[in-house]
Amino acid sequence: MNPLPFSLGPYLQGTLKNIAKSLPLFDETFDPDLRPAEERFGDFQANGVLAYCKKTRQNPRSVAQTLCDAFAAQNEDFDVSVAGAGFLNFRLTDHAMIGWLRCFHASEQYEGHFRSGFSDKTVVVDYSSPNTAKRMHVGHLRSMVIGEALQRFLRFGGAKVIRDNHIGDWGTQFGILLAEIKRTGYNFNEPPEVAVETLEALYQTGSQRTKTDPQALETARKELVKLQRGDTENFALWEKINKISYASFEAIYQRMGVTFDYVLGESFYRDKVEAVYDALQACALAKIDQGALVVFHPEHSRSCKQPFIIRKSDGASNYASTDLATVAYRSEQLHADAMVYVTDARQCDHFEQLFLTVKKWFEAEKKPVPMLFHAPFGMVLGQDGKAIKTREGKPIQLHQLLNEAVARAHALICQKSPDLSPEEKRHVAEVVGLGAVKYADLSQDRMSNYRFEFDKMIRFEGNTAPYLLYAVARIHAIFRKADIDATKIKDDSDLNEFSTETERALAHKLLAFPSILALALQELKPHHLCRYLYELAGVFSTFYNADKVLSEKTDIQNLRLLLCRATLATLEKGLHLLGLETLEKM
Ligand code: ARG
Numbered sequence: 045m046n047p048l049p050f051s052l053g054p055y056l057q058g059t060l061k062n063i064a065k066s067l068p069l070f071d072e073t074f075d076p077d078l079r080p081a082e083e084r085f086g087d088f089q090a091n092g093v094l095a096y097c098k099k100t101r102q103n104p105r106s107v108a109q110t111l112c113d114a115f116a117a118q119n120e121d122f123d124v125s126v127a128g129a130g131f132l133n134f135r136l137t138d139h140a141m142i143g144w145l146r147c148f149h150a151s152e153q154y155e156g157h158f159r160s161g162f163s164d165k166t167v168v169v170d171y172s173s174p175n176t177a178k179r180m181h182v183g184h185l186r187s188m189v190i191g192e193a194l195q196r197f198l199r200f201g202g203a204k205v206i207r208d209n210h211i212g213d214w215g216t217q218f219g220i221l222l223a224e225i226k227r228t229g230y231n232f233n234e235p236p237e238v239a240v241e242t243l244e245a246l247y248q249t250g251s252q253r254t255k256t257d258p259q260a261l262e263t264a265r266k267e268l269v270k271l272q273r274g275d276t277e278n279f280a281l282w283e284k285i286n287k288i289s290y291a292s293f294e295a296i297y298q299r300m301g302v303t304f305d306y307v308l309g310e311s312f313y314r315d316k317v318e319a320v321y322d323a324l325q326a327c328a329l330a331k332i333d334q335g336a337l338v339v340f341h342p343e344h345s346r347s348c349k350q351p352f353i354i355r356k357s358d359g360a361s362n363y364a365s366t367d368l369a370t371v372a373y374r375s376e377q378l379h380a381d382a383m384v385y386v387t388d389a390r391q392c393d394h395f396e397q398l399f400l401t402v403k404k405w406f407e408a409e410k411k412p413v414p415m416l417f418h419a420p421f422g423m424v425l426g427q428d429g430k431a432i433k434t435r436e437g438k439p440i441q442l443h444q445l446l447n448e449a450v451a452r453a454h455a456l457i458c459q460k461s462p463d464l465s466p467e468e469k470r471h472v473a474e475v476v477g478l479g480a481v482k483y484a485d486l487s488q489d490r491m492s493n494y495r496f497e498f499d500k501m502i503r504f505e506g507n508t509a510p511y512l513l514y515a516v517a518r519i520h521a522i523f524r525k526a527d528i529d530a531t532k533i534k535d536d537s538d539l540n541e542f543s544t545e546t547e548r549a550l551a552h553k554l555l556a557f558p559s560i561l562a563l564a565l566q567e568l569k570p571h572h573l574c575r576y577l578y579e580l581a582g583v584f585s586t587f588y589n590a591d592k593v594l595s596e597k598t599d600i601q602n603l604r605l606l607l608c609r610a611t612l613a614t615l616e617k618g619l620h621l622l623g624l625e626t627l628e629k630m
Contacts, residue, residue, distance in 0.1 A: 048121060048144045050157035051558040053078060056088055056122070056134060063114050069107050070096070076132075080559045085127065086135035087552060093130045104130030139540040141551040142603070146535060149610035151617040156202075158558055160565050162382065163202030165415075168374050169195040171386040172302065175212030176289040176309070177221050178244055180296055181439035182432050182496065183388075186421045189485045191386035192302050192623040193570040194419060198384070200621060201565050206305050206378055210370065211293075213286050213309035215363075217247060219268030221285065222278055223260065224250030226267070232284055240292045243285060272314070272360065296442055300478065301623060308370075316369040317361045320354065324368075327408035329401065330354060341400050352397040364398065371402050375414050382415040384568065389420035389491065419568040422493035424485075432496050450477030452502045453510070460504070461630060472630045476510050477502070479624040483509035486622050487574035507578040512619060513627055515581040519612040520628040526594055530609050535602040543600055546587040547607060553583045554610050557618070570622060577618045584611045 049055045057078040064070035077092035093111065097104035108130040115124050115132075121140035127133050136144075148154060171191020174184050199205045224230075224246040232239055253260040271278040290307075297303065321337055324330035330339050335357030354364045374380040385395060395418040406413040426432035434440050454473035457464070464472065484501035487508075488494040504510045523530040542548040556576070564572040593604045616626050 047147050048140060050148055050154060051159060051562065052136075052144075052555065053080065053088065053559045053562060054159065056090075059119065060090060060111070060115065060132075063118065064111060067110060067114055069102065069110055071100075073099075080556060080563075081133060083552070086133040087122070087555070088134040089127075090132040090134070093132065097130065108132055136552070136555060138542050138548065138551075141548075141555060142540050142542075144555055145551060145606055145610050149533075149606055149613055150531065151613045151620075154200075154613075154617060158200055158202070158561060160198075160201030160203070160562060162198050162565070165203050165381040166206065166379050167198050167203045167382040167384060168206045168208050168378060168380045169198065169384045169386070170208050170210050171195070171384075172293075172297075172304075173210040173212065173387070174293060175215060175217060176286050177217050177247055178289065179240055179292050180442040182424050182442060182445055183439060184442055185424060185445075185481070186388070186485055186490070187386045188297075188300060188302055189482045189623065190419065190421055190490055190570060192300070193486055193573075193621065194384060194386065194568055196621045196623060197561065197565050197570070197573075200561070203382075206374075206380065207303070208374075209304040209307040209309075211290070211307060211309035213282075214272075214311040214314060214361075214366070216264075216268060218271055218282055218285070219264035219266075220250040220254055221247050222267040222271065222281055223264045224253075225281060232288075236288045236291050239288045243288065269358075269360070296446070299443075299446060300482070301625065308373075310363075310366045313366040313369040313373065314361070316373060317355075317365040320365060320368045320372065323409070324354065324401075324405060327405060329404055329408065339397070339401050341397065344396075344400060350393070352401055354401075363394065367394075367398050368401065368405075371398070371414065371416070375406075375411070380414055382417065384417045384419055386419045386421070389422055392418065392420050395420075417568060419490065421490040422488075425493050425495045427495060427497055429495060446478060446481065449481045449498065449502065450474050452498055453477035453480060456502055456504075456510070457630065464629075468629070472627060475625045475627055476513060476630070479509035479513060479619075482623055483512070483574065486570040487578075489571050490569055507574065509624060512577055512581055512615060513624070514630060515584065516612065516615050516619070516626045517628060517630040519584075519608055519615070522588075522593060522608055528605065530612065533602060533605045533609055535606045537599045537602060539599045539603055542603070544591050546590045547604065550583050550587045550607050550611065553580050554607070554614055557614050561621075573618055573622060577615060580611065580614060580618075584608075 057076050060076035060078065061074070064074045064076070065072070074096045075092045076090040077095070078088055078090045081087060081089040093108045094104050097107050105126065108126045112124050112126050112132055120137065122134040122136055125133050169191055172184070172188040174180055195205050195207050221243065228246065230242065230246060234242065250264065254264050267278060271282055321330070324339065330337050333351060336353050337355035338351035338353050340351045352364055353362060354368060356362055371383065374383055399416045402416060403413050424432050432440060450473050453476040454469060457469050457472050457476065461469070461472070480501040484496070485494070501508055502510060504514055542551065560572055560576040564570055587607065591604060593601065593608060595601045595604065619626050
């Protein structure tokens with residue numbers, strides 16, 4: 045019998061299609077519609093017979109039975125049965141599961157085996173993308189953390205990923221800031237960490253001023269226009285500001301393990317927007333409306349009220365103009381087949397209009413339309429359920445937040461593992477603290493708002509990073525104690541049945557990993573993976589408490605060690621895909 049592939053869902057779907065092809069009851073429109081099943085029904089279920097029979101006016105129960113019998117005659121990996129009105133349920137046999145575990149119990153063995161709709165596609169992931177001239181605050185956490193996880197999922201799923209940090213370095217903030225720098229005569233004579241704070245303060249006072257004083261607003265507007273027209277003094281100042289603020293981002297990226305292939309900010313597209321205006325007018329998509337250049341999407345219910353403004357009435361470019369130029373650049377120069385944008389949900393309308401415009405524009409020019417995805421997310425709230433702020437009502441700086449997480453993790457580790465050396469404690473605290481912040485964010489459905497609560501994320505109970513990191517360290521400890529090299533377990537016995545229900549339950553859970561990843565990738569939602577890892581750790585605990593791993597029977601011991609090894613590999617791989625570091629000891 046051939047060994048099973050890593051991803052069982054696509055394999056089973058393909059097998060069913062092939063078998064159906066050989067049966068006269070089916071034509072090529074039949075889609076087995078295979079999905080992971082609820083645990084009590086099996087590992088997978090195929091729902092497609094019902095829809096197919098409705099269409100072809102056949103009896104679903106008997107058609108399902110025919111397919112079931114044909115499948116059972118050819119395939120020994122699954123026990124199959126017909127249920128309800130014509131569903132097929134599939135449960136992996138012990139034999140098949142053990143065979144799979146023997147092939148896939150170390151994460152190196154997964155590499156290249158997980159295929160997805162993105163396999164071999166070039167995918168740009170646009171994430172983090174903060175605006176310069178300010179430091180990152182808590183509001184910048186989600187795009188960075190979710191984007192990092194998604195780009196890892198995509199890469200694991202076979203995509204050629206390009207990570208692009210589309211920083212906002214060309215917006216109205218510069219008019220205000222330039223005006224204020226000139227007014228106060230600020231000369232940048234301080235170290236960058238201090239300068240970034242000064243700039244922030246200058247921006248705040250400047251922005252306050254423009255709100256109350258129309259004269260100041262006009263000055264700021266003029267400074268921006270000067271910058272955008274290439275004035276040398278303003279351009280030099282602008283470069284200084286960007287350098288300082290990017291250095292402050294870089295410190296956070298390093299700490300969070302985030303790197304980019306490109307940092308092509310909005311300014312990169314400043315000489316590429318003219319071509320967009322021309323192209324969209326040439327294909328009659330854009331027209332002048334009250335002085336501005338706009339695109340209407342009247343057929344679209346939600347976006348139709350507001351036209352998509354792609355050039356302001358004063359001639360200036362805006363967020364939409366640069367984003368259109370960006371899509372063209374990524375598609376033509378970076379050869380991107382797909383783009384994924386990770387921003388907060390308030391930008392949904394912008395992306396809806398952007399994607400519609402791109403589709404019409406590229407179709408008009410007979411160019412292949414890239415696949416465009418927006419992965420929006422909700423807000424980070426304080427404990428009180430309102431937007432999270434410092435006591436003074438200011439946004440919380442990201443670096444402060446991370447420091448506090450690590451400090452709290454340190455306190456917890458000192459309590460839980462007093463025997464670690466001070467050096468180890470510091471390292472563990474850094475991994476646990478940062479991991480906790482990332483995980484708390486990722487484990488929520490990204491669409492919902494979530495409350496940022498240290499007490500809930502930095503504890504060993506529940507669906508938290510410390511709980512999962514501890515589960516990983518515990519399995520390492522099992523191998524250490526037994527003095528067994530986890531990478532070298534050999535299970536070449538001909539044992540092909542589990543001896544307990546808990547072993548079997550763990551194996552079922554392990555084999556579901558690729559299906560869960562497929563779901564997380566399809567929906568671009570990391571929380572599916574979090575939930576799975578949390579459940580896996582629970583199933584492992586049950587197994588470990590019930591079945592002695594070190595047994596007198598070598599066969600059984602080896603199989604149980606294999607289960608431990610596979611659990612470790614899955615937990616580690618899963619956490620790494622989420623962007624967390626893992627520990628061997630804590
Ligand atoms: N700079 C924007 C912000 O802070 C996010 C940019 C997202 N990417 C894009 N291509 N529009 O909200």
